Structures are given as C-alpha cells and as structure tokens.
Amino acid sequence: MERLYITDVCMRDGLQNQCAQVSTEAKLALAQHLVAAGVASVEATSFVSPKAVPQMADAADVVLGLQQRLPTLRTSVLVPNLKGLRRALQAGCREVAVVLSATEEMNRRNINMSLTQAREESALVLREARASGIKTRAYIAVAFDCPFEGATPLDRVKVLAAEMYAAGADEVVIADTIGSAFPAEVRRRMTELATVVPLDRLSIHLHDTRGMGVANAWAAIEAGVRRFDASAGGIGGCPFAPGAAGNLATEDLVLLAENSGFDTGINPVALVSAIEFAESLLGRPLGGHSARWLIRQRERAAQTSTEGIARLNVQNSTNSVSST
Ligand code: COA
Numbered sequence: 353m354e355r356l357y358i359t360d361v362c363m364r365d366g367l368q369n370q371c372a373q374v375s376t377e378a379k380l381a382l383a384q385h386l387v388a389a390g391v392a393s394v395e396a397t398s399f400v401s402p403k404a405v406p407q408m409a410d411a412a413d414v415v416l417g418l419q420q421r422l423p424t425l426r427t428s429v430l431v432p433n434l435k436g437l438r439r440a441l442q443a444g445c446r447e448v449a450v451v452l453s454a455t456e457e458m459n460r461r462n463i464n465m466s467l468t469q470a471r472e473e474s475a476l477v478l479r480e481a482r483a484s485g486i487k488t489r490a491y492i493a494v495a496f497d498c499p500f501e502g503a504t505p506l507d508r509v510k511v512l513a514a515e516m517y518a519a520g521a522d523e524v525v526i527a528d529t530i531g532s533a534f535p536a537e538v539r540r541r542m543t544e545l546a547t548v549v550p551l552d553r554l555s556i557h558l559h560d561t562r563g564m565g566v567a568n569a570w571a572a573i574e575a576g577v578r579r580f581d582a583s584a585g586g587i588g589g590c591p592f593a594p595g596a597a598g599n600l601a602t603e604d605l606v607l608l609a610e611n612s613g614f615d616t617g618i619n620p621v622a623l624v625s626a627i628e629f630a631e632s633l634l635g636r637p638l639g640g641h642s643a644r645w646l647i648r649q650r651e652r653a654a655q656t657s658t659e660g661i662a663r664l665n666v667q668n669s670t671n672s673v674s675s676t
C-alpha cells in the first residue's frame with residue numbers, strides 16, 4: 353500500500369487560539385494519546401512571542417518533555433523569525449517550520465513584517481536551520497485566499513514556494529489558512545505548484561471552515577500530494593486570520609486515506625481517546641465529521657470483545673466440566 357504522511361498539528365494550530373490555558377503536562381499527555389493511535393509526526397508548539405500567543409509560552413518545556421517521553425516522535429515547531437529559530441535550537445529541536453504568508457496584510461497581522469521582510473527573514477531562518485543540521489518546513493499561508501486581500505494570485509504562491517524550496521525547505525506546506533478552497537482549485541493549484549516543488553516535498557494544510565476539508569484532501573491526493581497536515585478532533589484556527597475555523601480533522605483524513613488504498617499508520621478508532629482527552633481539556637465537544645461514527649465503532653469493538661471473552665469463559669467452564 354502506498355504511504356500517506358500525516359503531521360498532526362493539533363498541539364500548535366489547535367491549541368494556539370484556545371481560551372482555556374492548557375498546562376504543559378496536559379499537552380504532553382495529549383501527545384501520548386496521539387502516539388498511542390499511531391501518529392508519528394506532530395507540530396508540537398511555536399517559538400513565538402508569548403505576548404502574541406500566551407498558550408505557546410511553554411514551548412521549550414513541551415519540546416523537552418517530548419524528547420524525554422516520546423523520543424521517536426517526529427516533532428516540528430513553528431518559528432516566525434531568527435529569534436524563534438535560536439530559541440528552538442537551544443531547546444534541542446530537530447525540525448522547524450517558518451510561516452510566510454502570501455499577502456502583504458497577512459504578514460503584517462501575523463508577524464508584523466512586510467511581505468518583502470517576511471520573505472527575507474524566512475529564507476534566512478531556513479538557511480540557518482539547514483546550516484545547523486536540522487530539518488525544515490516552510491508554510492505558504494493564505495495560499496488560496498486572504499481574509500484581508502481576497503483571492504491570492506497563484507503566480508505569487510508559485511514564486512514564494514519556489515523561493516522557500518531554493519532556500520532549503522525540506523517540505524513546502526501550502527496552507528488554506530481560512531478554509532476557503534474548493535476541490536477543483538486545490539487540484540489546479542497543487543498541480544501547478546508541483547512544477548516548482550517536487551511532489552514528494554510538497555505538503556498541504558487544510559481547514560474545514562466550509563466543510564470542504566475531506567473533498568479538498570481527495571483533490572490533493574488526486575494531484576499526487578502525499579503529505580498532509582491535519583488536526584485530531586479538527587481543533588484549530590488562527591488567532592490572526594478572521595474566519596479561520598477548525599482544521600481538517602485527522603480522523604476524517606485517515607478514514608478517507610485508509611479506505612482509498614493508502615496506509616497512514618494511524619488507527620482512527622484509537623484517535624477517539626485523543627479527541628476525548630482534548631475535549632476534557634478544552635471543555636467543549638470536538639471531532640471531525642466521522643468522530644461520532646468512530647465512537648460507535650469503538651463501542652461495537654468493545655462489545656464484541658466482551659462477548660468474545662464471555663464466550664471463551666463459557667467454553668472454558670464447559671471444557672472444565674467435561675474434563676472432570
Ligand atoms: N519568541 C519570543 N519572543 C520574541 C520572538 C520570538 N520568536 N521574536 C520577538 N520576540 C520578542 C522580542 O524580544 C521583544 O520582546 P520585549 O518586548 O520583551 O523586548 C518583543 O517580542 C517584540 O519584538 P519585535 O521584534 O519588535 O517583534 P514584534 O512585536 O514585531 O512581533 C513576532 C513579531 C513575530 C514576534 C510576533 O508577531 C509573533 O510572535 N507572532 C506570532 C505569530 C503566530 O504565532 N501566528 C500563528 C501561527 S501562523
């Protein structure tokens with residue numbers, strides 16, 4: 353079976369704009385739930401200004417905790433600038449992601465830089481990260497539409513993607529930050545982008561604002577994309593992009609992929625425990641479109657195994673009766 357690679361971003365994209373402050377310990381426990389379900393790669397936190405995103409103030413502690421408890425988990429962290437990269441390196445991070453928005457206004461709102469400054473800073477961060485021997489991802493945010501400037505020209509997205517690839521990004525992540533994309537456009541853009549970044553280095557980050565997440569994921573798969581960001585329970589959004597709702601839910605993407613001939617390494621039914629744990633942290637119901645169905649599958653599996661055990665017990669007692 354062909355592999356589909358999923359990076360779960362619920363710890364970063366998911367938690368960054370939640371009102372409830374989540375403790376470091378709870379974040380680590382969430383990661384343990386994800387790993388128990390087969391998640392092999394996460395975006396764990398961001399080394400941004402704690403004034404801008406208070407939820408991520410414990411970034412170094414999260415990274416340290418993951419290294420101690422889940423040393424084989426592939427862990428990326430978001431860095432907005434050189435200062436963020438240096439903090440990440442000091443914390444022992446092995447992979448960083450820069451975030452370059454494709455429009456002027458989105459860069460201003462998100463990282464207080466012009467588009468030109470953001471391009472230069474992102475390229476610098478990528479080069480320095482590579483020189484330090486760590487892996488890199490480069491987000492191209494608002495790659496479909498911008499909440500401030502409307503439709504983002506594809507030609508510009510191509511130029512920026514090529515630029516980040518040339519600067520050393522191991523992976524270029526095309527982000528539908530506000531979840532406004534539709535499948536035909538996803539197919540068109542990813543096919544075009546594959547002419548400037550090799551498909552095995554191209555990734556997509558989808559939001560489910562208009563319920564198009566799974567359809568868009570399928571369009572990306574058809575365009576040859578095999579690397580995806582998704583968020584367990586669909587938790588997500590961006591505090592600086594009005595209208596950005598939850599992410600494409602990991603469980604929905606896994607269900608789609610596993611029933612379409614791809615192997616993700618993730619057990620969607622086991623993800624339910626991670627989602628329930630996140631619900632207990634955030635105090636509200638979570639879950640992608642498939643979550644309720646997955647819960648029923650878990651109940652059925654539990655019932656079947658209880659019945660199985662009961663049957664075995666009956667057989668055992670019958671055997672022991674007959675043998676005496
Ligand atoms: N980590 C921690 N602190 C940082 C930092 C980083 N990566 N970069 C800058 N700072 C600190 C500076 O040291 C300075 O601190 P001080 O006020 O105590 O002196 C303060 O932040 C302002 O620095 P400045 O360089 O002027 O930054 P800014 O105010 O223009 O903000 C960002 C720029 C990028 C730091 C800020 O906009 C940010 O963190 N944005 C977060 C974006 C985000 O997470 N978006 C969601 C994900 S896409």
Ligand code: ZN
Nearest residue numbers: 365529557589
């Ligand atoms: Zn996002």
